[in-house]
Amino acid sequence: MKELIKELTEAYGPSGNEDAVRETIKRHIAGHVSEMRVDALGNLIALKKGQPQSGIEPRKIMLAAHMDEIGVIVSQIDEKGFLRFAPVGGVNPLTLLGSRVIFADGMIGVIGRERPEKPDEFPKIEKMFIDVGAPDKEHLTRKVGDMAAFLRPLADLGQRLTAKAFDDRIGCAILVQTAQELETTPHDVYFVFTVQEEVGLRGALTSAFGVEPDVAIAVDITTTGDTPEAYPMAVSLGAGPAIKVKDRGMLAHPGVKNWLAETAERLGLPYQFEVLEAGTTDAMAIQTSRAGVAAGVLSIPTRYAHTPSEMVDYNDVQNAVKLLVGLLSGPVKI
Amino acid sequence: MQIKEFLKKLSEASGVSGYEAGVRELVREEFSQYADQIRIDTMGNLIALKRGEATQAPRRSIMLAGHMDEIGLLVTKLEKGFVRFSTVGGFDLRVLPGQEVLVHGRRDLPGIIATRPPHVLSPEEREQTMPLDKLFIDVGLPEEELAQLVRVGDVITLQRQFTELAGNLVSGKAFDDRAAVACIAYCLQHLAAMKHSWDVYAVATVQEEVGLKGALTSTFGLMPDIGVAIDVCHGNMLGVPEVDTVNVGGGPAIAFGPNIHSLLYSRLVETAKAFEISYQPDPTPGPSGTDAWAMQVTREGLPTALVSIPLRYMHTTVETLSLKDVERTGRLLALFIASLDEAFAQALGLKSE
Structure with a gap:
């Protein structure tokens, strides 16, 4: 599965430019799902049809992982060919200095900064620029509106992996792997990227409206409290996938939360409960779609979220797949 | 009715x-x-x-x-026999210390939101509202027993008896x-x-x-x-x-x-x-x-x-x-x-x- 994770995290896909990620995913799930379609916004919706099983009530289940990653967008180009930019998604300026970014066509740039008035001044995005190495504006092929993503190859640290865009390519990888490993299911399972x-x-809002699921589980990352002087939070790398109770945007459906926890216990898989003080996931939008959806989240504990070097534990990832396969093979208990 | x-x-x-x-x-x-x-x-x-x-x-x-x-609270972490928590809905942190709560663990446990006495606060702390990450709940149990009864994600309700005031007003x-x-x-x-x-x-x-x-x-x-x-x-x-x-x-x-x-x-x-x-x-x-x-x-x-x-x-x-x-x-x-x-x-x- 590490090869798949590497391929997915290294793909280019800032919000609104998910094409490369989508093509990669299509290639890997082809043959493992009954049908695939891409909706108007670009969501990839893959259905694995259920096989009726006696004694199990079939449900329509939506699994969601997002393909997009945070990035930057060119807002202005100066006479010397330096590119001013704005953030796409929650970009922390501290993580930009010294970073390399890559554009859709493969062009690479580095991020520089105006000389600060005080040496310890907090960097502001307005005071930064991208240098793509063009000698002047005439030789520059970039345009305002071009988007770039962090450039950072995955590093395999053994038990742990570090890469950009684990948020949420790790969720995409888990969904792909689940689609591959899930041989049959009594439910109609929609794998939605x-x-x-x-x-x-935005994509979850429209895809949930289109799919109209009974139950939904988003697979996304969560932060941890296991690094030096971290904000108090009882989530650690390697202690198992996290089952969300609450984040800033939603309260998970208690039935879905318990269904996940009971399945983990039945399969003997480690898990932890998660209360996240900041951030939210696709499940927030899915939950209030139409007349409401029973929605929960399976989270992968991730250190250094929204930096080019996010870190996950490989066991947590594999256990998340096992948990989902187990979940989708049996009855929905909520 | x-x-x-x-x-x-x-x-x-x-x-x-x-x-x-x-x-x-x-x-x-x-x-x-x-x-x-x-x-x-x-x-x-x-x-x-x-x-x-x-x-x-x-x-x-x-x-x-x-x-x-x-509005209510949610357990985020157990620490040395005390309960750390987060809020559900718009709580005013100024009115939390000293409140009685019910922690809905494996069974309901009465608890109190701890308020550290003024004697042990620094002069700066005395002047400010305690931030959420400095607040905690005491249900009176030793660490091991607490861990058996309370888990991350358990819900906590504030406790308060309904009181009749004069003039047909009620409070609760x-x-x-x-x-x-x-x-x-x-x-x-x-x-x-x-x-x-x-x-x-x-x-x-x-x-x-x-x-x-x-x-x-x-x-x-x-x-x-x-x-x-x-x-x-x-x-x-x-x-x-x-x-x-x-x-x-x-x-x-x-x-x-x-x-x-x-x-x-x-x-x-x-x-x-x-x-x-x-x-x-x-x-x-x-x-x-x-x-x-x-x-x-x-x-x-x-x-x-x-x-x-x-x-x-x-x-x-x-x-x-x-x-x-x-x-x-x-x-x-x-x-x-x-x-x-x-x-x-x-x-x-x-x-x-």
Whole structure:
């Protein structure tokens, strides 16, 4: 699965530009799902049809992972060919200095900064620029509106992996792997790879309206409290996938939360409950779609979220797949 | 139904946003006495239908929404035998230290939100509100036993006994918005003795305090012709300009503004005048912050109104209101519903299919 994770995290896909990620996913799930379609916003919706099983009530289940990543967008180009930019999604200026970014066509740029008035001044995005190495404006092929993503290859640290865009390519990888490993299911399972989560859960909003699921589970990352002097939070890397109770945007459906926890216990898989003080996921938008959806979240504990070097534990990832496969093979208990 | 007893039961019940099952049972018991049908939707909204007497198409319906959830707390971490927590809904951190709570672990555990004595605080700490990550709960158990009974994600409710003050005022927790639920029950009780042609959906909504979520989804599911939210608004108190409050004991506050359809407002006012029910106009220039805000733009949109019960000390455990206002609000709603006819539907421009 590490190869798949590497391929997905290294793909280019700032919000609204998810094409490369979508093509990669299509290639990997072809043959493992009954049908696939791409909706008007660009969400990839793959259905694995259920096989009736006696004694199990079939349900319509939506799994969602977002394909987009945070990035930057060119807002202005100066006479010397330096590119001013604005953030796409929640970009922390501190993580930009010294970073390399890559455009859709493969062009690479580095991020520089105006000389600060005080040496310890907090960097502001308005005072930064991208240098693509063009000698002057005439030789520059970039335009205002071009988007770039962080450039950072995945590093395999053994038990742990670090890469850009684990948020939420790790969720995409888990969904792909689940689609591959799930041989049969009594339910109609919609694997939905959403767009534009980082700019306001836009893809989840429309895909949930289109799919009309009974139950939904978003697979996304959560932060942890296991690094030095972290904000108090009882989530650690390697202690199992996290089952969300609450984040800033939603309260998980208690039935879905318990269904996930009971399944983990039945399968002997480690898990932890998560209360996240900041951030939210696609599940927030799905929950209030139409007349309401029983929605929960399976989270992958991730350190250094929204930096080019996010970190996950490989066991948590594999256990998340096992949990989902187990979940989708049996009855929905909520 | 005795309003005081019902409000006391509702107020003292636990029902933090997302976990309304406990209080919902009490509401169901009460609503089911007057309803033709009762059900719970996916989000947990309690929906009671009282059919109107109209025999001809088109069948019209009104939805009443009062939220039954309350703000509360959630366990985030266990640390050395103490409980760290986060908030659900808009809590004022200044009023938390020293409160009694119930931690809903494997069994309910009484606890207190610790308040470190002034003697051990630094001069800076004495001057400031304790931030959330410095607050914790003590349930009195040693570390190992605590870990067996309490887990991350367990819900915590603030505890407070319902208290009768002089002058027909009462004080307690979660009057926001269980006082509205009591109003709706009172309204249904009145309607049982009246004729009304429109169907009435009485909805006790969930998750209002975390983003009007129950109203959003229940309105989508029901598709009523019009919607009325019942909520609380700031009552008169020292230190708050009169222009921002209404009088506790002065009768229901009837909102007007962009969130409110002007014909619903004027019909409510005419009804109050006709039946000599004291009321207070409540100018609401922007987002009302109530279920009416979500209802108004559901699907293709619907005419909405908002009736509020004047209440002091909102989002504390000593919310205070007048029982008389609760009764008047319930009565006003019943009389308003009884006045709804096809001519009014036509005036609102409601579709006829």
